[in-house]
Amino acid sequence: MIGLVSIGLLIVLSTIIDIVWTTLWVEGGAGFITDKLCKVTWFVMTKITGKNRKVLRLAGPLLLISTLLMWVVLLWFGWFLVFSASPQAIMNTSNPQAISWQNVIYYSGYTLFTLGLGDYSPSGPYWQLLTAIASGTGMLFFTFGASYIISIVGAVIDKRSFSSSISEIGKSSEEIVGAAWNGKDFSNIDLLLMNLSDNLSKVAIKHKAYPLLHYYHTSDKKKTMSLTVPTLDDALSILAYGTEEKAKPNPILLKKFRNCVKDYLDVLEETYMTKADKALALPDLTGLRKKGYPLVSDADFSKKMQHQKERRQQLLGFVLKDNWTAEDIEKLK
Incomplete structure (x- = not known):
């Protein structure tokens, strides 16, 4: 008896910790069980489907549903073990016959999902207390589960809205740099940096708070952060290290936004x-140089970008993890 109760309560407690960890702990990422489920499912789907974007678009909703179902099954199974520990734990209020294991499954689920007891009731104060706790865990699951769904959907919308904001400025780093040029310098991008830096910081926090957000894949490149963020970062690298000093945009805004991008990449690497083993290739300045923009030489640009190797490894790792390739970055059109 004690063995089954202990195992059942351990399963219930582990599930509750995973639920609270995943839904409420902003700094903690996903709970251990949820984290393993997401990583294994994403790995299997990418291996089986390859580059099938239509299937990968289902990964996010599938993982969200799978996570909720996993929590239900674990809670239900845990309480089933608890109430199976003793044949006297539950009694039939309408018929004094022996309780079967099917009746225990029914009672455990009924207690978990409703506030009533139906045709069965606990036979003593000890089992009454456990029944009340079981009902409480059910309420906890529904409350946290519903709020988590709303939070995930809202975060996905924010994430894709941010990507669209970038692609509307330019679908390549060259286009973004060109849009920043006002005839004398690149200060046209100052307002963009000011508006988007806070938005990117919020997206980064939501990625850490809601790890399932990572797995919401889209086949629309213009709404894919794993492509638009590297594209924008290439443009910022050109503006920071590839242009002449007199033509650079506001250095404070440029530094702030580049730091926001780095913080975002750090969150992704953590969760x-x-x-990647190699760094993302440096953006080509040839096309911009032909348009007459005040740029430094390729040798100077390459030298100044040497200390950005780790950052560009993170960028390429982000692209590859989301099942894209480096070539896709310059193909947003």
């Missing part, structure tokens, strides 16, 4: 992806 979702690993940096």
